[in-house]
Amino acid sequence: MDDDDGFDDIGDSTRSVHAGSSPEQVTGAKVEPIFQTATYVQSDFAEHSGYEYSRTQNPTREALEAAIAELESPGEPAHGIAFGSGMAAISAITQLLKAGDHILAASDLYGGTGRLFDDVLSRFDVETTYSFLGEGDLEELARPSTKMLWLESPTNPLLNIHDISALADKAHARGWLVVVDNTFASPLLQRPLELGADIVVHSTTKYVSGHSDVIGGCIVVRDDVLVERLAFLQNTIGAVPGPLDCFLTLRGIRTLALRMERHCDNAEFLAERLAEHPAVTRLLYPGLPDHPGHEVAKRQMRRYGGMISLEVEGGEEGASWAPR
């Protein structure tokens, strides 16, 4: 049930606290232990434990993957696939493509994603076109080789909003995979799989882990073929997170609902006041009614997140007071 602040307090808070959690089998430990091991002894090959080598399977990582999957897809089974950074997760997704394929990407993506597309994938003959993507733009920008639509919403750093369900419908009609980087929303503010995305990716370094002490990434998918392929890539490329990082991220998730509520409260408070500030020439926050994406954001997000972008009088010089 939504209350006045837009959060489903019972569902989201409780889910954040318990997602992916089940008592550890040997001791009944409530919290998933840090399984800091590279290998697992196979005492009886007839009864394989399911665990051989931690690049391939690790219980702490599995608990994290289950938690993020539950938050992104509470109503329907989904799988999380965790990585050592957001970029490692993004890179693994691009390995679904082959030479000659084309990505249609939202402009103003996180710079590191653009760097991967332009400076690395291009060397393997995978090209990317960037554009602000209104619904009608897909026809114009589509190529026979287009295989993937890559969205961020809100984007980093300008907080552009893309209409995920409208774009996903159009992309699916052409047989493309739809990827949404949900880092700037978190699963508590926006659930792209419910809006039609095929693949959701997070830099868990940000809201999800929440304490600036761990780098991580995670993909969430529902489709079994994608799960199998991405789990194969996780193991084959090997950019997996360590068990301690998984534990820290999981612990961060337990307070995600509380933190997101405070982030949104603070950003809304600041955005309203900064918009009136004489030194601010342009303020971008999707929660403000004059933001060009406000109506779409209202439809697809619970609230608008903790990030604000602004331009100040005098440009960079004018911001020289700002901490660097």
Ligand SMILES: Cc1ncc(COP(=O)(O)O)c(C=O)c1O
């Ligand atoms: C939207 C977005 N996606 C992906 C990344 C990359 O994540 P990481 O730094 O965990 O590799 C970032 C990092 O800032 C980001 O802001």
